[in-house]
Amino acid sequence: MQLVLEKRAERSGTIALVSPLIAIGLTILTMVILFAILGKNPLLALHAYFIAPLTDGYSLQEIAVKATPLVMIAIGLSLCYLANAWNIGAEGQFLIGAVAGSWIAVRTQGTDAGAWVLPAMLVLAAAAGALYALIPAICKVKFGASEILTSLMLVYVADLFLDYLVRGPWRDPHGFNFPTTAEFDPVATVPLLIEGGRLHLGSIIALLVVAAAAILLARTIKGFEIRVVGAAPRAARFGGFNANQLVILTFAVSGALAGLAGIIEVAGPVGHLQPGISPGYGFTAIIVAFLGRLNPLGILIAGLFLALTFIGGEQAQIAMKIPLDVTKVFQGILLFYVLACDSLILYRFKLVFPNRQVTRGAG
């Protein structure tokens, strides 16, 4: 007797709908075991992670603030992944966007530059992110170099470049030698939505990005091309769709969104450029994209959920001394369960009672 995988005649709609929920359930179960191993009360830990942040206004705003970059990056990544282009260097594009936008903020610091500063920062950051993402895309299309490896290598390069800038030319002369730029001027700062709160204009931009992606995918020919090239490359070739062009396009769009997310984070919640502006948003966004099933609305929900784990993780660390790395483990396990449950949309398990002759070699 043996358990084997068998292709379903057609994809299962029911499982497609509930699989993210099953995945979250299984992850929470696994976390209970992990908390018990760490010697923490699992119920209290789960409460700190998932319930406590939802009970006060400050944490709710903080969740929206954390979800903003995650959703923006994940929307871009989902376009890439739908088109079967593997951009995993969003973290680098995020950092380069932050650097490029900060350039304007640093150069106009202390001058009487007007209201054009912030829009210019956003545009430049998006352009820089797109250009940075085009490096792996062009290497892939022109030379056939693996975009997975090149886009990832550029993350380390971007990280070092940012480090150089804030320790060298852009360091705040009054910053007691800390590696950071001076605080940005008010005209170079993303405005808050609620006076004295944390929620800022970036969250609105993220919502607009979600809406735009939903329209692109559901209502435009480009969106259709993206989906076909990824799902049925042969059909796309017969249809005359240019797969290379879509690799370039999706990389550029995802790079632009990551860059935009980068400058919004720096000019918003952080307020200045410094190393460590991202707790791995670019990588967590990969999980967001898959948990949201590469669907804009799904990504919005998934982004809020993963933002909750960031905030919950911080609260659990303060309240119960649970290490912050638990959040990363949680996110990794979640991605595994999401992928595994997604597999059951296309396949199902079947018990077979092998007949000896056939299975001797085929096992």
Place this chain on the structure above:
Amino acid sequence: MELVEAIILSVLAASTPLLIAATGELVTERSGVLNLGVEGMMIVGAACGFAGAWLTGSIFIGALFGIVAGTMMSLIFALMALGLAVNQVATGLALTILGVGLSGLIGAGFVGERITPAVHLFIPGLTDIPLVGRVLFGEDGFVYVSIALVLGVWWFLYRTRAGLILRACGDNHVSAHALGYPVLRIRTFAVMFGGACAGLAGAYLPLAYTPFFIPGMTAGRGWIALALVVFSSWRPGRLVVGAYLFGAVTILQLHAQGWGVGIPSQFMSALPYLATIIVLVLLSRARSGGSTAPAALGTVFVPDR
């Protein structure tokens, strides 16, 4: 002369983890499986390796811990990518994300601790030979293991029947299956071998390269190992050349920083990553005629019955 010898020694030390991890991944990929989780398996190997050595005081047991940890991580990958037919790229990424978190969790208690690093071979007379003595007869055990590993893999892939079958699975899993070979079982073993090697390579870092553990100490070496496999055209011989070239780039930038070359240190540190991109581009371009990659690399296989 002293300096030349010192540079060669440090190049070998920097290359060894790359060589070990890439050799394992080469076998995995030759069976048709693309495991992008090398970085994750390495970093868990580093944390567990250090934990093992610190708890027992034995470098050897530390290395074993690393190997076992890497193998366990690779089993998660095998379960997903082979057992459940999940997209291999996505699974590999998940493995790396999980590995980074796990290693932080495991290693948290060991940050700041020190161990006595792996001892170097010493053969009176031979090790004292100027210039080549220490290079050939004065390395730590990992360096010799890495060489033996590459030779063994070369012999296995090209000189044994099992190696031929493994390559057949990588080039055409449908035919291999039709011939009666257990494709998924063979691939599982190949993935486990890759995991064991990645774990050992990760353990090398805190056990021999630097005698302490810091979170994130693999610093992208797993990804560079993946690039090396592409560089090698999936051939063990070229892997050695590639690994030592990359080790040399790493060491040269370190020395350049030490000599006070007027370039900011961050730009020098970026060199190995930039070199990886340039090499990938040049090589991919050179073989635009036809790919040397295993034909079934990264594709899902669900045997029909």
